[in-house]
Amino acid sequence: MNSWPPVPTEPPARHPDAPAPDTELPEHYAYCFGCGSEVEHGLHLRATAGDDLTVRSRFLVTETHQGAPGLAHGGLLACAFDEALGTAVGHLLRRPAVTGRLETDFVRPVPVGTVLHIDAHIDGVAGRKVYVSAEGRMNSVVGDIAVRARALFVLVELKHFIDHGRREDLRKVAEDPGLLGRSVDLNP
Numbered sequence: 001m002n003s004w005p006p007v008p009t010e011p012p013a014r015h016p017d018a019p020a021p022d023t024e025l026p027e028h029y030a031y032c033f034g035c036g037s038e039v040e041h042g043l044h045l046r047a048t049a050g051d052d053l054t055v056r057s058r059f060l061v062t063e064t065h066q067g068a069p070g071l072a073h074g075g076l077l078a079c080a081f082d083e084a085l086g087t088a089v090g091h092l093l094r095r096p097a098v099t100g101r102l103e104t105d106f107v108r109p110v111p112v113g114t115v116l117h118i119d120a121h122i123d124g125v126a127g128r129k130v131y132v133s134a135e136g137r138m139n140s141v142v143g144d145i146a147v148r149a150r151a152l153f154v155l156v157e158l159k160h161f162i163d164h165g166r167r168e169d170l171r172k173v174a175e176d177p178g179l180l181g182r183s184v185d186l187n188p
């Protein structure tokens with residue numbers, strides 16, 4: 001395996017206002033496919049702040065997440081890891097960021113009905129680049145590893161979302177700010 005992080009990094013610092021360990025984290029956007037409560041067949045990931053630079057997420061694989069009969073779709077598993085890794089960056093650093101690169105190793109098939117326990121860890125920061133990794137275990141925090149993932153998130157300004165987001169969705173959020181879970185500082 002290639003070395004990780006792939007470039008020299010600084011040790012990341014947990015933001016002083018990051019949620020305390022064991023805090024249940026709110027969804028970051030009600031219409032997010034990964035965590036949003038308004039997306040009927042979304043992934044509905046739930047996450048808890050861990051110690052230091054970690055976040056622990058749970059994802060129940062349902063029959064709407066199948067790729068082969070009775071088995072989770074790999075792309076949806078990648079989505080769950082994108083969400084879990086992004087949640088760690090958002091809540092622990094409290095800075096807006098987007099996924100620049102995501103790699104996944106699918107180690108075991110994941111049957112419908114499995115709860116994946118995803119432990120994400122911020123590994124290093126280099127300028128705007130944040131390197132994060134995670135392991136997903138089957139049905140328990142000490143279960144067999146089913147998926148491993150590593151990602152680069154890139155810190156962005158809020159302007160990124162305003163410039164690129166669809167107008168009608170931005171308007172909806174402006175009218176009902178409660179749709180955003182406020183994981184990050186909007187005026188850092």
Ligand SMILES: CCCCCCCC(=O)SCCNC(=O)CCNC(=O)[C@H](O)C(C)(C)COP(=O)(O)OP(=O)(O)OC[C@H]1O[C@@H](n2cnc3c(N)ncnc32)[C@H](O)[C@@H]1OP(=O)(O)O
Binds near residue numbers: 028082084085101154
């Ligand atoms: C709580 C929140 C949970 C959220 C979970 C879900 C997260 C998501 O799914 S986000 C949506 C998916 N991602 C996107 O839409 C991002 C689309 N891409 C972009 O907007 C841009 O390419 C973006 C912002 C990543 C980078 O663009 P830009 O701001 O111009 O910066 P740029 O200079 O190109 O890159 C910054 C650094 O990252 C590096 N980088 C960017 N992309 C990559 C990549 N794919 N691989 C390796 N390095 C990369 C660049 O080389 C550069 O490095 P350096 O600083 O050493 O020169």
